[in-house]
Amino acid sequence: MSKFSADELLDEVYGRTGADDERVVVGPGPGEDAAGVQVGDETLVVSTDPISMAADRIGQLAVTIVTNTVAAAGGDPRYLTSTVLLPEHDTDLLGEVVGQIDETASDLDQSVVAGHSESVVGLDRPLVSMTALGRADSFVPTSGAEPGDDVVLTKAAGIEATGVLATDYREHLDGVDDDTVERARAFFDDVSIIPDAAAVRSHANAMHDPTEGGVLAGLVDLALAADVTIDVARDDVPVREETRALCEAAGVDPLRVLCSGGLLAAVPSDESDAVLAACADAGIDAAVVGTVADGDAGVSLDGERFEAPPTDEVYELLE
Known part of the structure; x- marks a missing residue:
């Protein structure tokens, strides 16, 4: 696919x-x-x-x-x-x-x-x-990110992919114990972002739910739609322990796999603390993962440029 x-x-x-x-x-x-x-x-x-x-x-x-x-x-x-x-x-x-x-x-x-x-x-x-x-009350587009915004990710990268790998790819997850796989299957229950969006939307210039291609593809979508550059450090992107374990066993990048369950939002930098507090009040983990700047449309991930969304590595596994 x-x-x-x-x-x-x-x-x-x-x-x-x-x-x-x-x-x-x-x-x-x-x-x-x-x-x-x-x-x-x-x-x-x-x-x-x-x-x-x-x-x-x-x-x-x-x-x-x-x-x-x-x-x-x-x-x-x-x-x-x-x-x-x-x-x-x-x-x-x-x-x-x-x-x-x-x-x-x-x-x-x-x-x-x-x-x-x-x-x-x-x-x-x-x-x-x-x-x-x-x-x-107000439509929040993907294309609204502005230079000076922070980019917030709710929950973590690769939530949907973690559940998919645990369900459809279990026989290939050598070295991953059954308890970890069972916890990973429960990630399907974290895929909804309806509460995340409700907590964030009043502050957001743009929102996007990353799906195919993962967090990285979602960031590229935000950048291309708004004609801006987004700078991201990999270490700033939260990845759960179960996701790391399954992705490592499957040989895929947690930032390039199905990511339904996380919400990306571009918010004015002076409102990012308020967004993180609103998420915390709702019991939702969130982190600032990048910044928006003028420049050629695309994403800089630890200095590597991406000007088109990457192919989802889970699809490549299951083809």
Whole structure:
């Protein structure tokens, strides 16, 4: 699984969005994973996302990841639609996936209001695509980072990848004890960033939920969308013990693997302490991991330049 490049999307997608509508506040564009549509005095935030990883938790992740995107745009996700595609006509598997969707949606106070399910010839694993909708007082874009901002990461790098490796890659994790793997599987329960975004959004110039390509790809998305440079030191990026252990065993970089569960936010430097305090009050770990400056768009990680998001190393493992 791989994304189309920014140039491919620019050439083939962004100019082909149907009828113009002045109520569209934010539409398709580089780095923007959610749309904003003005409805009265509020903004309707909408996002859609497919998932085919972590087959054992696919319904749970599908709900969590798409609601994360709405939350990262400043919205309060509330309504969902689902499309469930299965490799064969397996009623038990359908019930399992939809049961996960139902349980996770209930836990996150989301309502599934429409959907579609079918089996597809040639599909080799389940595929779930969800759409989430929610209201926002103010849309927070990916593209809003400004020179002088600090970049904050909530929780840690590689949270989703840690759960995926523990679930889909367990037989290859030589040297990792069973207790560590069990703790890693529990990381799926940390993937929601709805509380993180609620704590941060009133201070943020930009927010982004890093997914494929990890924290590094998320930072590059922020930088490219705002046409700024972001300076980051690897040692400043929090990585949990379980993530380090599993990534080392799998031979992948914790900063370049699936990172749903962490929220990136660009905030004025004089407000970063307030953001960290708000996260602490909500029981959420957070750290300043970088700074925003004028310069060529991209990320400097310990002096190494990145001007395009890296490929996710978990996808390379599981192909």
